[in-house]
Amino acid sequence: MSQSARSNGFGRVLVVVYGVLAIAATGRSLVQIVRDFDAAPLAYSLSAAAALVYILATVALLKRGAGWRRVAVATIGFELVGVLAVGVLSLTAPELFGHPSVWSWFGMGYGFIPLILPIVGLWWVLRGSERNNNAH
Template identity: 65%
Template sequence: MMNNTETAPTAHPTPEAQPTRISGIGRVLVAVYGVLALAATGRSFVQIVGKFSEAPLAYTLSALAAVVYIVATVALIRSGSGWYRVAWIAIGFEMLGVLVIGLLSVFDPQLFPHDTVWSYFGRGYLFIPLVLPILGLWWLARHRPARAA
């Protein structure tokens, strides 16, 4: 038991205790990625199980988007340079997917008779799929992991 004159020992921060990419606004980013991962997974599951034959390309792309969101969420949560690279790859792929599928769905709507997560730049998700990778890549650029000494 400590009396008023004693002080608790001070802990020295370890590398594991240092702030991570998910501090501050990064927590919001991870939360939005997590919600989008759940939404895309649920949507693609229902589409594939219930009506896959109606639009196999669109529903497969929705499932791919769900996997990308899951990987991005995990990679943003985890620390280390390896996970940092995985986050860059996943979010970069997401950005490419949103742009390509978005443009194709605008210029050739017959390719996607049913919407995917990325159709019309994520219109069905309030354009969050278009904005999120921009914010994610910006966040990663601002929070590079420290190099090993």
Template identity: 45%
Template structure:
């Protein structure tokens, strides 16, 4: 590994500064909240609402991937973040709409039910903020060329 490559790996991650810290912190809170709730419900009440509990567990996994990939520096991590947060946005919109149009399908709420109504709509706002932050901190051709010494 050259000195430039080593220096590049030691420099700061632009996604973990400024608003990125708050976004990552919210993802961590949602990881703990959604996975602990889903784990408890799956272990004790699975028969009551297996779809809702499975979707909450899936949301928790998406939150884990988003939080970790946002905290990691590099283009690959940026792309993983983009996929995870886009999946989250599609999930909250799809499950939110489904739960409003067919409430009987969700005898118990998920993290994404009612567009995150039970969580102050943060599940709806968080992926929008996350995508905005990703776009603001996206890797550019200039930064890639600089890393290659051009």
């Protein structure tokens, strides 16, 4: 996917949404960890991990090249697995968490954006990869 495809239209919206979620998850996790880490260490650690994933995904979506595309796919794939696993566990074993994380209940606290975003992100990145492969 070319840099222009990422910086215009839908690609720009995707990067902005990832950036906003990165800021929101980072802020939330920092406040949770500083204020009351002992109350829910797993949930708050997962929120911090989600924040790091969103930051790396945002950077990977902005950068050019096959290496960054692989980072984007790996990061967004990890995000999808994480939100699905934490979503299921938060419903089936809520006692593990103590408090909600970004990915609890499939991202319900964030309007389910954490569930939808990696599906859309993977589609976008892989769609661009296919387009680039067909052009060569």
